[in-house]
Amino acid sequence: MRDLLLAPLPLTFEALFVFLLVASLVGRALARRRPEDATIRNANDRIRSWWAISVILAITFAFGTTATILLFALVSFWCLREFLSLTPTRLADHYALAAAFYLFLPLQFALLLWPWPGVFVIAIPVYGFLALPALSLVFGETDDFLQRVAKIQWALMLTVYALSHAPALLLLRFDDYPAGPFGLLAFLLLVTQGSDVAQYLAGKRFGRTPLAPRISPNKTREGLLYGGGAATVLGGALHGLTPFGFWGALAMAAVLVAAGALGGLVLSAVKRSLGAKDWGTMIEGHGGMLDRMDSLAFSAPLLFHLANYFWAV
Amino acid sequence: MILEAVLVGLTRFLVGGRAYWLGAQPTSRQRIYFANHRSNADTVVLWAALPPPLRRRTRPVAAQDYWAHGRLRRLFALDVLHAVLIDRGGGRDALDPLHEALAEGCSLIIFPEGGRGPGPAPLPFKSGLYHLALAHPGAQLVPVWLDDVGRALPKGVSIPIPVSTRALIGAPIAPDPGETRDAFLTRARDAVVALGLSLHPDLPVAPPEPPHA
Numbered sequence: 001m002r003d004l005l006l007a008p009l010p011l012t013f014e015a016l017f018v019f020l021l022v023a024s025l026v027g028r029a030l031a032r033r034r035p036e037d038a039t040i041r042n043a044n045d046r047i048r049s050w051w052a053i054s055v056i057l058a059i060t061f062a063f064g065t066t067a068t069i070l071l072f073a074l075v076s077f078w079c080l081r082e083f084l085s086l087t088p089t090r091l092a093d094h095y096a097l098a099a100a101f102y103l104f105l106p107l108q109f110a111l112l113l114w115p116w117p118g119v120f121v122i123a124i125p126v127y128g129f130l131a132l133p134a135l136s137l138v139f140g141e142t143d144d145f146l147q148r149v150a151k152i153q154w155a156l157m158l159t160v161y162a163l164s165h166a167p168a169l170l171l172l173r174f175d176d177y178p179a180g181p182f183g184l185l186a187f188l189l190l191v192t193q194g195s196d197v198a199q200y201l202a203g204k205r206f207g208r209t210p211l212a213p214r215i216s217p218n219k220t221r222e223g224l225l226y227g228g229g230a231a232t233v234l235g236g237a238l239h240g241l242t243p244f245g246f247w248g249a250l251a252m253a254a255v256l257v258a259a260g261a262l263g264g265l266v267l268s269a270v271k272r273s274l275g276a277k278d279w280g281t282m283i284e285g286h287g288g289m290l291d292r293m294d295s296l297a298f299s300a301p302l303l304f305h306l307a308n309y310f311w312a313v
Numbered sequence: 314m315i316l317e318a319v320l321v322g323l324t325r326f327l328v329g330g331r332a333y334w335l336g337a338q339p340t341s342r343q344r345i346y347f348a349n350h351r352s353n354a355d356t357v358v359l360w361a362a363l364p365p366p367l368r369r370r371t372r373p374v375a376a377q378d379y380w381a382h383g384r385l386r387r388l389f390a391l392d393v394l395h396a397v398l399i400d401r402g403g404g405r406d407a408l409d410p411l412h413e414a415l416a417e418g419c420s421l422i423i424f425p426e427g428g429r430g431p432g433p434a435p436l437p438f439k440s441g442l443y444h445l446a447l448a449h450p451g452a453q454l455v456p457v458w459l460d461d462v463g464r465a466l467p468k469g470v471s472i473p474i475p476v477s478t479r480a481l482i483g484a485p486i487a488p489d490p491g492e493t494r495d496a497f498l499t500r501a502r503d504a505v506v507a508l509g510l511s512l513h514p515d516l517p518v519a520p521p522e523p524p525h526a
Contacts, residue, residue, distance in 0.1 A: 077475070081329075085477040091467045097474045280477060 008179040008240040012186055013058050020054060023047050039204065050197075053292075057189070061182050065170050066113065068185070072167040073109035078289040079159035079297075080105060082279040086271070087155065092141035093148050096132045100156050104128050108164050112171065120168065124161040129153060158297050159290070165300040172304070172312045174243035183241035184307065187249070188256065191235040192299045193292075195257045196264070198234075199227030216268040228257040243311050252306065256299040263298025316393045317368075324361040328354065328465045329477040332362035335508070336455075336484025339364050343420050343452045346371070346482070347442055349435040349505050350424035351463030353379065354473060358462050359422050360394055362480040372414055373422040376401050401427065408441055415449045425501065429468050434517045435505060438498040446488050446497070453485040456501065458508035481508040 027044040034040055060071045080101065089097060104124055111120035133149040166188060170181040177183075203223025211219040235253020239246045267290065271279065280288025324330055332339070348359055356373045363371055377398040380390035390396040397410045414421060423445075425438040446454055458481040466473040486504050488497045502520075509516050 081475040081477060084475075085461065089464065091469070094467060094470050094472075094474060098472050101475055102472075 009061070009183050009186055012190070012238065012241060013054070016054055016190070020047065020051055024051070061186075065167075065181075068170065068182075069109050069112050069167045072163060073105065075289060075293065076109070076160050076163045077101070077105060079163065079279075079293050080155060082288045082290045083155045083159050084152075086274045086276050086279065087151050088274075089151070090141070090144075090148065092139040093136050093152060095138050096135040096149075096152050099132060099135050100128075100152055100160075104132075104156060105160050108160050109167070112164065112168055120164065124156055128156055132156070159293075162297040162301050163293060165304040166296060168304055169300075169307070172308055174307075174311055175313055177243040179241045179243075184243075184303070187235070187238055187241040188300060188303050189296070190238060190241075191231055191253045191256045192260045192296050194234050195228055195231030195260050196292075196295055197227075198230040199223045199261070202227035202230070212265060215265055215272065219264070224261055228261060231257050242307075244307075248311075252303065255302055255306065259299040259302050260295030263295040266298070267294035316389070320357065320389065320393055321361045321368075324357055327473060327475045328358060328462065330358040330362050330462075330480060332480045332482060334482050335511075337453070337482055339367055341367065341370075343415070343418060343449075344371075344455050344485075345415075345420065345442070345445060345449075345452050346422045346455045346457050347425050347438075347501065347505070348422070348457035348459050348480075349509065350426050350429050351433070351459075351468065352429065352466045353468075354466040355424065355459050355462050356394065356396070356422065358459060358478055359457060359480055367420070370418070371420040371422060372397050374399060374411060374424070397421065408444060411441070411445060412448060415445065415452055420452070421445075425498075429463075430521060431468075432517065432521050433463070433509070433513070434519065434521055435502055437520045438502045440494055440498065442501055443488065443494045443497050450487075454487060454501070455485050456483040456504035456508060457481065458483070458505055458512070460509070460512055479512075481511070483508045 024047055027040070027047050030037075030040045031044055056071070060067050084097060084100075104127075108120060108123055111123055114120070132152055133145075136145065136149055136152070166185060169184045169188060172181065172184065199219070200223070202225075203218065203220045206222040206226055207220030209221040210217065211221050211224055232250060232253045235256065236246055236250035238253075239249035242249045242252070244252055267279075271277070278287030279290035337344075346359065348355065352358075356375055360368060360371065360373050373394050373396045375390055375394070375396040375398055377400050379386075380396060381387050381398055390398065397414050399407050399410060401407070411421060411423075423442065425442040426436040427439040427441075428436070430436040442454070445452070460479040460481065461476050462478045464474075465476040465478055483504055486501060492500075506516070506518055510518070
């Protein structure tokens with residue numbers, strides 16, 4: 001029992017829950033002192049959401065690979081729904097959209113369970129790329145054809161293809177890797193989401209210089225520097241979850257932080273071009289599901305490919 | 314009960330359909346919810362958006378020619394939605410089942426355009442709403458804007474796609490003493506359009522021209 005609790009992955013979850021407990025207690029104390037403060041209320045909403053997300057992840061991990069793939073398929077579904085709800089689409093795209101939801105999304109995650117691992121990497125970029133514009137022909141509508149086709153393909157690449165690389169980490173095999181495949185997924189989630197949280201906190205505390213005022217007015221250089229730095233150090237500290245060793249984990253965490261920050265900015269720009277502030281209202285304090293997943297969509301494929309290229313057997 | 318949970322669960326999962334109570338609270342008062350109509354899914358989305366106790370005493374008014382067609386659709390219309398089926402071409406006494414349902418104390422969901430319009434702006438309202446309002450002054454008339462349901466299941470296709478839809482529920486209206494039928498119907502339509510304008514400032518306000526006018 002003692003060995004089980006001290007293995008890298010369970011220990012990480014225990015540390016996470018202790019951290020959330022401290023955060024909840026601090027948040028409650030702050031809310032009591034300043035009950036009217038909107039920032040504190042939002043922070044407490046976010047802490048509650050993190051509790052829910054962490055508990056759901058811990059339970060799903062315990063159920064194993066298939067359950068985890070299914071969970072990410074669901075997350076992907078909600079992200080795609082949020083993305084396409086904000087994106088203007090037309091009746092003429094109805095069957096292409098139906099194929100994106102009912103064919104390519106389930107196919108992508110089912111292929112993770114397929115014994116031939118190469119297929120999930122090409123399903124959407126090759127078969128989706130060719131099939132979806134063909135389906136957009138059904139109504140014979142040529143107005144804005146290229147824009148319509150591009151929107152659907154981009155949405156699918158981002159919310160389904162890119163996000164599916166998070167559970168795809170479970171397929172990689174490494175020599176001398178005691179934490180097991182779930183360790184690497186936990187590493188990805190903790191560093192990417194930890195970076196978002198640390199940047200938010202550092203931005204609130206030290207933020208002065210806007211990073212990209214027209215794209216994302218709340219992000220600051222100080223937030224990115226200190227928060228991203230903290231997340232990189234966190235990644236180094238979590239090297240026990242990875243097969244990379246300390247310096248490898250530190251470097252990989254830096255890549256994930258950079259990719260995640262760019263993901264957040266790109267998705268902010270998309271959101272703004274569509275005239276919205278949040279992708280949805282699903283997660284208390286955060287906005288929509290895609291507001292939480294934007295950085296992960298950019299960091300997950302990078303971790304998958306770099307780990308696969310340099311370390312996997 | 315199980316079928317109701319299945320239908321509501323599926324609706325939430327695919328198209329969301331969250332209710333925003335902007336001008337009225339979800340109370341047990343007798344009401345006639347009237348909404349814009351672009352999709353065959355409108356009925357289910359608005360019905361599923363209501364909290365369960367209200368949902369069970371709110372009956373959607375649905376066209377017999379669509380909902381009584383096919384065994385499964387009929388089962389859902391009659392046993393799950395408890396729809397009041399009406400004959401669209403039936404003239405004045407087509408409203409009789411509605412008067413009956415209101416007299417029994419039920420609330421109703423109606424689509425006063427009398428059919429699904431071609432664009433986002435609602436068609437001119439038919440007079441049924443006015444007659445119901447005069448005959449049942451105890452029932453509150455509550456405007457509803459159903460947003461994006463027409464994208465999830467547009468006219469002419471049979472597979473819905475997942476799009477987050479919303480039901481915006483506005484402030485009740487009532488015919489003023491001396492107000493003409495047409496003035497009231499225009500005002501009722503304006504109340505629905507105003508809710509839509511709060512989401513889409515560029516929504517065309519004027520009703521679409523009938524094709525053969």
